[in-house]
Amino acid sequence: MSLEEPKPTDVGETPDGNVDYAELEALLGDAVIGREEHVNAPAFVVRPDEVQQALGALREEAGFDYCSCVTAQEYEDRYESIYHLKKYDDPTQEVGVVVPTTRDEPVSQSGEAVYRTADWHEREAYDLVGIEYADHPDLRRILLPETWQGHPLGKDYNPEKPQVVPFREHANPLEPDQRGEGSESDTMFINIGPHHPATHGVLHVETVLDGEQIADVEPDIGYLHRCEEQMCQQSTYRHQIMPYPDRWDYVSAGILNEWAYARAAEDMADIEVPEYAQVIRTMSAELCRIASHMLALGTFALDVFGDFTAVFQYAFRDREVVQDILEDLTGQRLMFNYLRLGGVAWDIPEPREEFFEKVRDFLDGLPKKTQEYHNLITSNEIFQLRCVNTGELPPEVAKQYGATGPVARGSGVDIDLRRDDPYGYYEELDWDVITEDGCDNYSRVLVRMREVEESAKIIEQCVDLLEEWPEEERTIQANVPRTLKPDPDTEIYRGVEAAKGELGIYMRSDGTDKPARFKIRSPCFCNLHTLREMTEGEYIPDLIASLGSLDIVLGEVDR
Amino acid sequence: MSSEQEIHDTVSTQEARMGDGVDNRFNSKLREAFGSSPFILTKFDKFMNWVRGSSMFMLQFGIACCSIEMIHTYAIKHDLDRFGAGVPRASPRQADVIIVPGTIVSKFAPRMKRVYDQMPEPKFVVGMGSCTISGGPFQEGYNVIKGAEEVIPVDIHVPGCPPRPEALIYGIAKLQERVANGETSPVTVKPYELEQFGDLERDELVQHLADEIDEDDLVMRYNWANSP
Numbered sequence: 119m120s121l122e123e124p125k126p127t128d129v130g131e132t133p134d135g136n137v138d139y140a141e142l143e144a145l146l147g148d149a150v151i152g153r154e155e156h157v158n159a160p161a162f163v164v165r166p167d168e169v170q171q172a173l174g175a176l177r178e179e180a181g182f183d184y185c186s187c188v189t190a191q192e193y194e195d196r197y198e199s200i201y202h203l204k205k206y207d208d209p210t211q212e213v214g215v216v217v218p219t220t221r222d223e224p225v226s227q228s229g230e231a232v233y234r235t236a237d238w239h240e241r242e243a244y245d246l247v248g249i250e251y252a253d254h255p256d257l258r259r260i261l262l263p264e265t266w267q268g269h270p271l272g273k274d275y276n277p278e279k280p281q282v283v284p285f286r287e288h289a290n291p292l293e294p295d296q297r298g299e300g301s302e303s304d305t306m307f308i309n310i311g312p313h314h315p316a317t318h319g320v321l322h323v324e325t326v327l328d329g330e331q332i333a334d335v336e337p338d339i340g341y342l343h344r345c346e347e348q349m350c351q352q353s354t355y356r357h358q359i360m361p362y363p364d365r366w367d368y369v370s371a372g373i374l375n376e377w378a379y380a381r382a383a384e385d386m387a388d389i390e391v392p393e394y395a396q397v398i399r400t401m402s403a404e405l406c407r408i409a410s411h412m413l414a415l416g417t418f419a420l421d422v423f424g425d426f427t428a429v430f431q432y433a434f435r436d437r438e439v440v441q442d443i444l445e446d447l448t449g450q451r452l453m454f455n456y457l458r459l460g461g462v463a464w465d466i467p468e469p470r471e472e473f474f475e476k477v478r479d480f481l482d483g484l485p486k487k488t489q490e491y492h493n494l495i496t497s498n499e500i501f502q503l504r505c506v507n508t509g510e511l512p513p514e515v516a517k518q519y520g521a522t523g524p525v526a527r528g529s530g531v532d533i534d535l536r537r538d539d540p541y542g543y544y545e546e547l548d549w550d551v552i553t554e555d556g557c558d559n560y561s562r563v564l565v566r567m568r569e570v571e572e573s574a575k576i577i578e579q580c581v582d583l584l585e586e587w588p589e590e591e592r593t594i595q596a597n598v599p600r601t602l603k604p605d606p607d608t609e610i611y612r613g614v615e616a617a618k619g620e621l622g623i624y625m626r627s628d629g630t631d632k633p634a635r636f637k638i639r640s641p642c643f644c645n646l647h648t649l650r651e652m653t654e655g656e657y658i659p660d661l662i663a664s665l666g667s668l669d670i671v672l673g674e675v676d677r
Numbered sequence: 678m679s680s681e682q683e684i685h686d687t688v689s690t691q692e693a694r695m696g697d698g699v700d701n702r703f704n705s706k707l708r709e710a711f712g713s714s715p716f717i718l719t720k721f722d723k724f725m726n727w728v729r730g731s732s733m734f735m736l737q738f739g740i741a742c743c744s745i746e747m748i749h750t751y752a753i754k755h756d757l758d759r760f761g762a763g764v765p766r767a768s769p770r771q772a773d774v775i776i777v778p779g780t781i782v783s784k785f786a787p788r789m790k791r792v793y794d795q796m797p798e799p800k801f802v803v804g805m806g807s808c809t810i811s812g813g814p815f816q817e818g819y820n821v822i823k824g825a826e827e828v829i830p831v832d833i834h835v836p837g838c839p840p841r842p843e844a845l846i847y848g849i850a851k852l853q854e855r856v857a858n859g860e861t862s863p864v865t866v867k868p869y870e871l872e873q874f875g876d877l878e879r880d881e882l883v884q885h886l887a888d889e890i891d892e893d894d895l896v897m898r899y900n901w902a903n904s905p
Binding site for chain 2: 262263265266267270275277278279280281282283284285286312313314315318319320340341342343344345346348349352361362365368369370413430431434435437438441451452453672673
């Protein structure tokens with residue numbers, strides 16, 4: 119870093135890399151009508167008809183090029199949309215933009231023209247809460263069926279109300295279709311999913327083909343929208359919420375997700391986690407990352423080669439080993455429920471030496487296995503033909519869509535919250551953030567494979583630390599009140615680096631033991647939004663490869 | 678040396694090549710049970726049921742978390758194929774068994790119903806996980822169907838969140854047993870069926886949607902208040 123030229127600071131940035139909020143407020147001028155203090159960063163209250171101007175100024179002048187999340191919520195007297203902004207260069211520089219609207223006329227200006235990612239976020243806000251966004255290009259429901267009545271996270275929603283859901287053929291958005299009478303059109307509409315082996319779950323991709331090329335593609339999601347936010351809003355902070363994160367990204371990434379909730383709630387209630395517990399968390403989270411990336415690799419090979427035999431089975435063999443280790447630690451194969459607020463559920467299982475030996479055996483065997491994967495996959499000519507230079511996602515586009523995780527890092531965007539916004543024990547350990555500049559499907563796969571090696575490095579250091587840890591200092595749990603009631607109107611947005619990217623959680627407390635609003639910022643949701651950019655004009659096999667390389671999990675996309 | 682030579686002299690070349698114990702591998706206990714006769718006498722139906730249970734093609738059908746454990750059941754280590762039930766078919770028209778691995782929500786239920794309808798008879802359903810029993814941890818969700826049995830008939834329920842691969846294998850072994858015995862769940866009329874929009878009772882909601890939905894469109898109507 120020291121060899122680089124010092125980069126010019128943006129408006130509102132102090133030389134030591136902090137944000138000068140007074141300067142930002144001056145930048146926004148008349149649009150600001152107040153300021154709120156959130157736990158993560160201050161937020162400006164902006165007039166609903168000045169949203170675009172305010173966001174535009176923050177993006178262009180102040181360098182906030184990353185809109186990580188849009189949260190919508192309903193109060194007794196108003197609706198509110200919150201844009202959580204960050205910088206890709208330094209995600210600790212944050213600012214919120216709060217847009218209140220009246221209950222009678224919940225219309226605010228759309229931020230889509232400034233941040234492309236706001237498109238889907240605002241559609242979700244419209245769908246679940248009922249805020250309307252003026253100038254939005256395509257304000258439809260996104261998660262619920264289009265004929266749904268009411269907005270379920272709004273205050274006056276009646277869950278007992280009957281609903282009618284249609285089951286009909288989708289129309290070709292680029293009419294005329296070739297099937298039309300006497301049509302000379304070449305475009306053909308084709309559904310991929312929701313039940314299709316290449317969609318990794320219940321994703322529906324509405325595709326229009328011109329010959330074998332893709333003329334239009336639109337992911338249709340919501341086939342696994344199981345009300346995770348509602349579930350968390352009716353559960354207590356202390357114990358009841360923790361099992362749900364396991365089920366967002368269910369590809370063995372459980373502890374990474376639990377950590378997202380644990381971090382947000384601990385910061386909100388000011389809980390200090392013992393160092394020993396942080397090391398255990400770090401180790402188990404990285405084991406989860408390996409398991410998750412192995413599945414990504416195996417299913418990607420399945421998509422690209424149709425290879426249900428060698429690579430797929432090898433990847434699952436390695437996952438089994440990781441799952442065995444995690445089962446020893448947590449008692450579960452998949453839904454760990456291992457983290458607690460302020461620590462972890464229990465210590466390393468006795469006999470400790472046996473557990474550490476098992477982990478070390480796995481780590482010792484890993485280099486040979488990764489070499490095997492490289493021989494079978496990345497150096498395979500057929501694989502390279504399918505993946506190199508297909509599904510290109512330039513870094514600027516990736517940033518526009520709020521892409522994070524291996525998808526962003528495969529496009530050369532150097533962001534990793536483990537390093538940039540440190541938590542847990544990552545800061546003390548020696549490891550690297552992997553980036554690749556290829557911007558294509560191949561780079562994204564390569565990033566995941568190399569991240570497995572980095573995770574192994576982290577785990578090894580954690581095991582060393584845990585082995586040496588003096589017996590009397592093995593505190594696994596901080597002192598946390600049995601019923602946790604954060605101060606009323608505390609608001610926080612916090613993210614961690616989950617397997618697929620930034621998994622963020624927004625929580626607002628109302629003084630009770632349950633959150634008044636619980637919003638999940640899912641990395642897959644944003645990453646999937648880039649699909650159109652990656653595949654339009656490409657061939658249909660490239661669409662399948664691109665979808666596989668995004669490594670989405672529908673449980674997290676739909677929540 | 679000499680005694681060994683004698684043995685070789687007394688056996689045929691074929692037997693010598695096959696070596697000891699190979700006969701058993703080919704003809705097994707079954708052959709022993711038949712005695713000297715190569716013919717068996719059984720009812721055709723019984724034989725067919727036995728065959729059906731011993732060679733089941735599963736539908737490759739992933740919904741949610743349980744599908745990860747389902748893949749593990751198919752994959753190395755657990756290897757469901759050992760039990761004659763591990764060839765996932767991507768098309769419902771080639772499948773005998775559908776494992777429903779996960780939460781079913783309002784938008785997906787009509788699609789799942791259609792996939793089930795596309796499978797040829799006789800077809801069997803294994804519900805995997807708590808969500809397919811009652812909605813599981815998401816039961817109170819505004820969008821969640823309270824169990825797969827609301828939409829399609831289920832033969833075997835495997836509880837767990839998610840069930841371990843061993844549990845799923847046990848469930849499938851139980852299904853094979855039932856199929857071999859010729860037992861299946863009766864197909865009953867379910868609360869949520871696909872029907873034409875024009876056939877729905879004309880209440881306030883249907884009136885409201887009348888200009889959005891075509892009379893001939895298939896729809897599923899969810900009466901949340903009556904669901905269990």
